Structures are given as C-alpha cells and as structure tokens.
Amino acid sequence: MVQDISLDVRSNNGDPLQVGAWRYQGDGSGPKVHLQAGVHADEIAGMLVLHLLMQRLQVAQAQGRLRSQVTVVPQANPLGIGQFRQGRLLGRFHDATGHNFNRGFDQSAAQQHPSTNVQEWQKALVQLAADADVMLDLHTDDEALPYLYVHRSFAAQGRELAAAMKMDVAIIWDDGGDGSFEETIIAPWLRKGLSDRNMAATLELRGQGDVGDQLAEQDAQGLYTWLCRCGAIDEALSPEDWPVQTLEMGQMETILAPTPGVLIFEKQLGDPVEEGQRFARILRRPGDPSSEVVLFAEQAGRMVTRYRDRLIGQGMVVAKFTGTRVSRHWHGGLLDPN
Known part of the structure; x- marks a missing residue:
C-alpha cells in the first residue's frame, strides 16, 4: 500500500x-x-x-x-x-x-x-x-x-x-x-x-x-x-x-551583467572557453553601436548555465562557468546569493 x-x-x-x-x-x-x-x-x-x-x-x-x-x-x-x-x-x-x-x-x-x-x-x-x-x-x-x-x-x-x-x-x-x-x-x-x-x-x-x-x-x-x-x-x-x-564551489565562475540591455550569447551551453575569450555581448541601446558591451570569460572552462531571457538587468547572472582555479570573485558562501 x-x-x-x-x-x-x-x-x-x-x-x-x-x-x-x-x-x-x-x-x-x-x-x-x-x-x-x-x-x-x-x-x-x-x-x-x-x-x-x-x-x-x-x-x-x-x-x-x-x-x-x-x-x-x-x-x-x-x-x-x-x-x-x-x-x-x-x-x-x-x-x-x-x-x-x-x-x-x-x-x-x-x-x-x-x-x-x-x-x-x-x-x-x-x-x-x-x-x-x-x-x-x-x-x-x-x-x-x-x-x-x-x-x-x-x-x-x-x-x-x-x-x-x-x-x-x-x-x-x-x-x-x-x-x-x-x-x-x-x-x-x-x-x-x-x-x-x-x-x-x-x-x-x-x-x-x-x-x-x-x-x-x-x-x-x-x-x-x-x-x-x-x-x-x-x-x-x-x-x-x-x-x-x-x-x-569556489572554482565556479559567475559572470554578472555590467549593464542592462539586449543579451546576445555567442557560446552555447557546454561550449568550452579560454581565458579572455568573448562569450556574449549586451546591447544597451539598440540603434547605438557604441553602447555594445562585450563579455569575456574569466578563466578556461565551459558554460554550465546561462540567463534564460534575452533582455537582462544590470547585476543579473549572465552565465556560470566551470574553472580550474578559485574565482577572484569568490568570497565563500553561496553560488546564488538570492
């Protein structure tokens, strides 16, 4: 039963x-x-x-x-x-x-x-x-x-x-x-x-x-x-x-959006990246090419998660990557503070 x-x-x-x-x-x-x-x-x-x-x-x-x-x-x-x-x-x-x-x-x-x-x-x-x-x-x-x-x-x-x-x-x-x-x-x-x-x-x-x-x-x-x-x-x-x-946990690299805008990913989930390689960009003001901000990988790894919507707010998590060393942004505690 x-x-x-x-x-x-x-x-x-x-x-x-x-x-x-x-x-x-x-x-x-x-x-x-x-x-x-x-x-x-x-x-x-x-x-x-x-x-x-x-x-x-x-x-x-x-x-x-x-x-x-x-x-x-x-x-x-x-x-x-x-x-x-x-x-x-x-x-x-x-x-x-x-x-x-x-x-x-x-x-x-x-x-x-x-x-x-x-x-x-x-x-x-x-x-x-x-x-x-x-x-x-x-x-x-x-x-x-x-x-x-x-x-x-x-x-x-x-x-x-x-x-x-x-x-x-x-x-x-x-x-x-x-x-x-x-x-x-x-x-x-x-x-x-x-x-x-x-x-x-x-x-x-x-x-x-x-x-x-x-x-x-x-x-x-x-x-x-x-x-x-x-x-x-x-x-x-x-x-x-x-x-x-x-x-x-500290080796996970979390990238936050430095500006709001239209989010365009150039890498897919699971894709490998090298340190300093671009993986996405944010277009803050469509129509203004100078407002585009390119996002780069902090270290070598691969993309594990990414933001679901394609309009992102400042400070939101754009993506998370695996890494081979402790992230310079890591201060202990949670991967997702909210």
Whole structure:
C-alpha cells in the first residue's frame, strides 16, 4: 500500500492548502529516503520526474523488492505554484514577503510557533524529512547543463549519483549559511556524526524549459538506478559510465551583467572557453553601436548555465562557468546569493 501523508498548510489568506506527499514502505532494511521537487515552484522538471518515479516505486513495492521507506513530495510548494503574473509563474520568491522559498528553513524549523505561513510550510516540510537517511532535492536553473550540489561529506556518493543521472558537473560545497533545505536536513547529521547511509544533494535538472517525457523518463530511470545502488531497492542495476567533472564551489565562475540591455550569447551551453575569450555581448541601446558591451570569460572552462531571457538587468547572472582555479570573485558562501 502507498500511504498518503499529505501536509496541511495555509495560503496567504489563511485558507487550507495541501502539500501532496506519499510514502512507500519497504521491508526496512534499506535507508530511509526523502525525495522532493518544486520547492522553487517555477522549477517544474523534477515534478514530472518524481511523478514517473512513483510508478516505478509502486511496482517495486508490489513485487517485494522495496527495501526502504521512500517518501516522495513531487510538488512541494503550493504557496508558490499559484503566483502567476502576466502569464509567467514566479515561484522563486514568496510574493507577500519576498522570502526566497529555499532560504531560512533552519530558522523556520527552530521556531516553536512560526509567525508566517511560509515558515509554517517550511517547518512542516523539514519535519517530514527529518528522519530520512537520504534526501534529494530536485531543482532547475534558468538554462543549464544538468548538474548537482553536494556537501563535501558526500562527495563520493554525489559523483555516483551524478553519473547515474548523466549529469555533467558535481559542485562540492562546505559552508552555506543560507538555511537551504539541503543544509537544514544535513546539519543534525553533521553534528551527531554521519552514518554510512547518509547522503543528500540538490539536483539541478537542466533549465526551466526542459520539461518533457524523454528527459523525465531518463531522469526517473537515473534516480531509480541510483536507489538500487544505495540499497533502497533490491534490483541489480548499475549506471552507465558517464564523465562527471567534480569541482569546488569556489572554482565556479559567475559572470554578472555590467549593464542592462539586449543579451546576445555567442557560446552555447557546454561550449568550452579560454581565458579572455568573448562569450556574449549586451546591447544597451539598440540603434547605438557604441553602447555594445562585450563579455569575456574569466578563466578556461565551459558554460554550465546561462540567463534564460534575452533582455537582462544590470547585476543579473549572465552565465556560470566551470574553472580550474578559485574565482577572484569568490568570497565563500553561496553560488546564488538570492
């Protein structure tokens, strides 16, 4: 039997909302697993991936091959999912408060009586995952290669997961400080001491527009294969060999827009660049050739993400690149401060 364990939360008006959550119960010999998608409500790809994965989990449970308790939250954020403005879903920040939905989970979880509906929702989600041994949080970037973030404690498992998911890059982090869901879940593990079952990662499933059957089937199969490898499912599956570039968070090179304007990329996702090579330009005032600003790569690497729209504001992230040395702009903390 699949257990419906949906969470009750509140909208901005105090009306009842539900976070759909389902639990598959195995024989208890495997690690407890928590999988979720859509904490940033406009990052849709993971919702379809988990929808497809749930069908595989149900078959494994029915056939007696499920070893773990697996909790799946395929659309974790009912607060953000309704924030449509002029035809676009704006689900990264809470409209009423400006709160980034994937920040401050630690503070919300610590409150005995959360003061806002966002904090109530965050605390409920943390409590749902609190007893998990394995936690995977599915996100997407603007436009991106598939990649993941993983704490240094789980770097080896993260590389295996990235290979199973056919991800190009695994980014290792040490200190966050932002109270993301991943950071909040692993904090007690790190305090108490890690077990060999523990693993957590944030998976970036390409870009926000990369939602479709083919990619979702591939990603669902990758997750299923990795769950078999970590002992959650009794099935002999091994991921294909896949080249994964592992690098430190500080080696990621983030390029910000020095001026607003029309953004023209001269390089595609995954393309290599040399230090000092031009990769894009911004036309500040169309009609005025002198207003064009050329953007250059800070160091050798390849383009992992890029801005989705082609009109960019000053200070926005134009693109992120892998690097071979620590970025001169790196001062610790987050890759994405907002």
